Amino acid sequence: MALTDAKLRYLAETASLGSMRAASEKLDVAVSSISRQIAQLEADIGLPLIERGRRSIKLTEAGELALRFYHESVAQREALGSSFNALRGLRAGQVHLAIGEGFVRALSTLLHSFLARHVGVVMSINMASTGEVIRQVRDDEAHIGLVFHAPADPKISVRAAVAQPIRLIVHPKHPLAGAASVTLQQLSAHRLCLPEASFRIRQIIGMAEAHERVSLQADVTTNSLHLLRDMAKTGGYATLLPEIAAIVELNRRELVSVPIANAGMQLTSLNLICRLGRTLPTAPAAFLPVMEGGMRAWFKKEKARSGQLRAE
Secondary structure (H helix, E strand, O other): OOOOHHHHHHHHHHHHHOOHHHHHHHHOOOHHHHHHHHHHHHHHHOOOOEOOOOOOOOEOHHHHHHHHHHHHHHHHHHHHHHHHHHHOOOOOOEEEEEEOHHHHHHHHHHHHHHHHHOOOOEEEEEEOOHHHHHHHHHOOOOOEEEEEOOOOOOOEEEEEEEEOOEEEEEOOOOOOOOOOOEOHHHHOOOOEEEEOOOOHHHHHHHHHHHHHOOOOOOOEEEOOHHHHHHHHHOOOOEEEEEHHHHHHHHHOOOOEEEOEOOHHHHOOEEEEEEEOOOOOOHHHHHHHHHHHHHHHHHHHHHHHHHHHHHHO
């Protein structure tokens, strides 16, 4: 049975991206080549791997088994290479991270410090939605993920979590800037710029709206956190974000945060995740505690800053 890496990778990319055409664009090979390799793999195994006649790609049970074998074999090769790297004193290795856009600026200092100590290590960082980060970690495409309030997943292990309530983020001269807290009903009377529905933040906001039977009408909806911050900085709009997503502007006092009087939005957290049961290669295993320590440091700094603002 010729389960070659090339054939399995074509199958894996096709399943991950949902079509052979998308896989061909990513891998820079012809669609016909991918189709031919998958057909050859099916002939080698003697079972269909893809359900025919569907608009999007869906694997058969045999296809799922082949995909699992591929991911496990990739992880095992990484682990072997990692062991060799460990013998060389972590002078090589790769770390694949998948993170939400809102954490990029808070993460940059940690990355710089780690890479300065381990010059041969290479970092690959992919920004994605919460669902996509979880999928990449679950499928071993990313060693470590950083997401906002990860939904429960039996294949995901939350290695660290720090509180990150969703807050009202506004210009210091906004009418709500000086409030001790605000309700969703109060927010409904103001112009809002909110994340689009694919964002985990917006999904939690939606649950809070349903619970309180309040509908927040966004004047602007976007998938850009940069635009959300900029719209809030104009003074004419309010947005809803965890503080870490606007940490630079909050520290500069260009924006301020106000607690929201809703339990669901108060109990959200920042989650560091890995695939349950996966043994990380040496470089990601060395970076994981750095991330855990960084999250604790962010939490302490934000608590201190929030306390200082309340005192003022």
